[in-house]
Amino acid sequence: MTTISPDEKLVLGIESTAHTFGVGIASSSGKILANVNYVYRPKEGGIHPREAAQHHSRIAAKALREALEQAGVKPMDLDGVAFSIGPGMGPCLRVGATVARAIALRLGKPLIGVNHSVAHIEIGRLATGCRDPVVLYVAGGNTMITSYIDGRYRILGETLDIAAGNCLDVFGIKAGIGPMPAPEEYARRGERFHPLPYRVKGMDVSFSGLLTAALKLLGEVRLEDLCLSITETVYSMLTETLERALAYAEKEEILLVGGLARSRRLREMIEEMAKLHDARVYTVPPEYAGDNGAMIAWTGVLQLIAGQTLRIEESKVRPRFRLDEAEARWRMLGL
Amino acid sequence: MENARSIGGRVMIGERLEVIRVGAEAVVSRLEWNGFKMVSKHRVPKPYRFPELDRLVRDRRTLHEARVIMNLRRLGIPCPAILLMDRSEATLYLQLIEGVELKKALDSLPVEEVERLANMLGRIVGRMHRGGIAHGDLTTSNIMLDRMENLYLIDFGLSTITNDPEELAVDIHLLDRSLESVHHRLRAVFMRSFLKGYAAAAGMDFLQALIEKVKEIRSRGRYVEERRKRY
Numbered sequence: 232m233t234t235i236s237p238d239e240k241l242v243l244g245i246e247s248t249a250h251t252f253g254v255g256i257a258s259s260s261g262k263i264l265a266n267v268n269y270v271y272r273p274k275e276g277g278i279h280p281r282e283a284a285q286h287h288s289r290i291a292a293k294a295l296r297e298a299l300e301q302a303g304v305k306p307m308d309l310d311g312v313a314f315s316i317g318p319g320m321g322p323c324l325r326v327g328a329t330v331a332r333a334i335a336l337r338l339g340k341p342l343i344g345v346n347h348s349v350a351h352i353e354i355g356r357l358a359t360g361c362r363d364p365v366v367l368y369v370a371g372g373n374t375m376i377t378s379y380i381d382g383r384y385r386i387l388g389e390t391l392d393i394a395a396g397n398c399l400d401v402f403g404i405k406a407g408i409g410p411m412p413a414p415e416e417y418a419r420r421g422e423r424f425h426p427l428p429y430r431v432k433g434m435d436v437s438f439s440g441l442l443t444a445a446l447k448l449l450g451e452v453r454l455e456d457l458c459l460s461i462t463e464t465v466y467s468m469l470t471e472t473l474e475r476a477l478a479y480a481e482k483e484e485i486l487l488v489g490g491l492a493r494s495r496r497l498r499e500m501i502e503e504m505a506k507l508h509d510a511r512v513y514t515v516p517p518e519y520a521g522d523n524g525a526m527i528a529w530t531g532v533l534q535l536i537a538g539q540t541l542r543i544e545e546s547k548v549r550p551r552f553r554l555d556e557a558e559a560r561w562r563m564l565g566l
Numbered sequence: 567m568e569n570a571r572s573i574g575g576r577v578m579i580g581e582r583l584e585v586i587r588v589g590a591e592a593v594v595s596r597l598e599w600n601g602f603k604m605v606s607k608h609r610v611p612k613p614y615r616f617p618e619l620d621r622l623v624r625d626r627r628t629l630h631e632a633r634v635i636m637n638l639r640r641l642g643i644p645c646p647a648i649l650l651m652d653r654s655e656a657t658l659y660l661q662l663i664e665g666v667e668l669k670k671a672l673d674s675l676p677v678e679e680v681e682r683l684a685n686m687l688g689r690i691v692g693r694m695h696r697g698g699i700a701h702g703d704l705t706t707s708n709i710m711l712d713r714m715e716n717l718y719l720i721d722f723g724l725s726t727i728t729n730d731p732e733e734l735a736v737d738i739h740l741l742d743r744s745l746e747s748v749h750h751r752l753r754a755v756f757m758r759s760f761l762k763g764y765a766a767a768a769g770m771d772f773l774q775a776l777i778e779k780v781k782e783i784r785s786r787g788r789y790v791e792e793r794r795k796r797y
């Protein structure tokens with residue numbers, strides 16, 4: 232069991248934006264005391280918001296109990312209760328919000344609404360020790376380049392249509408090899424490069440034309456070559472826009488967060504780019520790459536210290552809560 | 567090629583005098599070739615990109631920029647003329663505009679001169695938009711003022727050949743934003759004359775439709791403060 236000094240703050244955090252229901256407990260000294268996550272896996276097809284929400288309600292009590300046990304703390308030891316307030320699927324978000332409100336009211340402790348995207352960044356900063364990075368946030372549903380400028384995480388670039396992860400997943404599934412990392416594994420045996428639309432507009436990217444073009448070539452060219460072409464094109468677009476953002480924001484660190492941060496080839500490309508600019512690359516460790524409760528708990532700690540808490544009346548979920556709408560006051564305190 | 571030489575492993579004509587700009591994807595240098603002054607815009611290879619893809623991207627962008635400049639010259643839009651294109655090196659050789667960036671000149675000019683230039687710019691941009699070209703990065707750093715007090719547009723790396731009001735409106739939005747951040751004091755005066763000139767070249771109805779688009783872009787702008795200002 233971890234010993235906690237009496238002046239340390241403890242926050243419990245609940246993640247429930249999509250398929251994951253997670254409960255984490257973090258302390259103000261930067262320790263993650265618990266990280267318990269349950270992922271809803273549909274029997275077939277994509278995620279249905281209502282079914283995922285039902286899964287979350289069923290699993291909530293169990294996840295809470297396990298997190299408290301893992302951390303070895305009693306509910307009364309908590310100093311705040313955080314939850315992901317958005318962005319995400321409404322029905323899923325409401326489960327987490329309801330649970331968080333109930334606990335906060337019962338314990339008489341502050342309620343903290345955390346922006347899910349901010350939490351991905353903050354857990355990355357905590358786990359890697361980088362201070363002021365340009366962040367590439369790439370996951371199944373998200374593609375954005377962001378950096379802290381003037382009180383907030385500003386969106387410097389983003390996808391104009393589908394997410395990078397989504398593009399590769401859909402391609403892999405339609406090609407019959409399954410989602411990532413399958414396309415990247417096939418790409419390693421690729422030899423010939425087939426040109427695909429490369430759409431970079433300033434710091435923004437677009438993948439839908441590229442996906443359509445790649446799907447059209449299915450069956451006409453070697454699959455390994457097509458996998459090579461699509462992964463190289465997608466990663467190059469991301470690396471190029473990241474390079475622009477790095478120069479624009481005048482930063483020296485790069486942080487990769489989200490599921491696609493696991494891609495070896497993408498990391499390799501970004502590291503090569505970083506060398507040109509004497510920048511350092513940090514990657515979120517795998518246990519915090521996907522959605523998880525710990526990231527909400529840790530961001531909750533930061534918000535509690537900065538005084539960013541909520542009254543119950545203000546705690547309605549925000550399914551379309553953009554990253555740049557969230558204030559990051561703890562950054563102004565140098566945290 | 568006469569007087570050709572290798573600089574940093576690549577063939578360049580003329581003698582490089584100085585590097586003017588290092589952008590995200592290109593290096594612009596001033597050079598002299600047999601007493602003739604010009605600039606080169608070289609799209610640098612990116613070592614992280616798959617070699618074939620890298621060549622393709624640089625070639626396509628060089629070609630695209632050349633095509634846009636040809637169209638602009640045909641429309642009579644003041645911009646540097648293309649002297650030579652070297653596709654194997656992804657390099658354009660362009661007319662040298664001897665002048666300064668509008669960004670650097672604007673704050674020291676008398677108000678009447680600011681109004682005259684803004685009106686002139688409005689006419690240029692209005693004509694360009696009517697001709698179906700969006701600059702894509704229209705800020706005061708991409709507008710040159712020469713010694714004869716004429717304006718030129720430069721850097722068409724992000725331009726598009728389009729009639730989409732959305733893309734055209736982005737030009738006006740970016741220009742306004744660059745004035746707001748760098749020349750706050752002159753913004754209102756400048757934009758008023760700019761829009762007058764624009765309407766004279768493109769027509770009032772065309773401008774009105776675009777202004778609606780500009781407002782829309784602002785309202786869904788990335789920076790929340792901008793959105794808040796409207797409420």
